[in-house]
Amino acid sequence: MTKVAEQTVVNTNGLVLHRSFGYDLLLWLLSLGRERAYREKTLELAGLKPGESVLDVGCGTGSLAIAARRQVGPRGKVYGIDASPEMIARAHKKANKSSADVTFENALAERMPFPNATFDVVFITTVLHHLPDKARRQCLHEVRRVLKPAGRLLAVDFGGPVSERRSWVARFHRHGRIDLSRLTSLVSEAGLNVIRSGPIEQSFGLMSDLHFILAAAPGT
Secondary structure (H helix, E strand, C coil), rough: CCCCCCEEECCCCEEEEHHHHHHHHHHHHCCCCCCHHHHHHHHHHHHHCCCEEEECCCCCHHHHHHHHHHEEEEEEEEEEEEECCHHHHHHHHHHHHHHCCCCEEEEECCCCCCCCCCCCEEECCCCCHHCHHHHHHHHHHHHHEEEEEEEEEEEEEECCHHCCCCHHHHHHHHHHHHHHHHHHHHHHHHHEEEEEECCCCCCCECCCCCCEEEEEECCC
């Protein structure tokens, strides 16, 4: 199995993944080739609509952002940010290859380079376990800032008590240090209203024990 390098970079307290090709290979191996089903489920939970503007925080090599671009159609806009320049470079290549109009930027989850009230939907998928508590709070407050009134956040990560998790992936390294089901209080603290949350009743290869939080910014 390819080892994914993790390294702390300047200006962030979170972990940053640098080997972009290894990242894609590892995801394919862990999902047993079902990474497309994982993306489709994520998009389904977010309920994307044509014409919406979308931000993928910690976008990795861009696969989810590219899939979101197809759903929002020609009137929509999709952006992806990641702290790793290597991930962003690969995301650019993948978007160009698939002729997907997605804007990718090397930026931090704690300091998003966008004006207030820019996006209808923000994704944070299997990213929060890479951030320490302070950075998680900063990230969620930034999400609240860049969301439009009534805009939606979808967070996906591992959840449930570590002792009860079925897959070794959910226990591995920093994955075992987060329980997404316990982060609803941080989401509320950031000024977002939790709509739904709970386990994703579906496994994607070795990736099980996934939970989600769907929340919304206050409306006008």
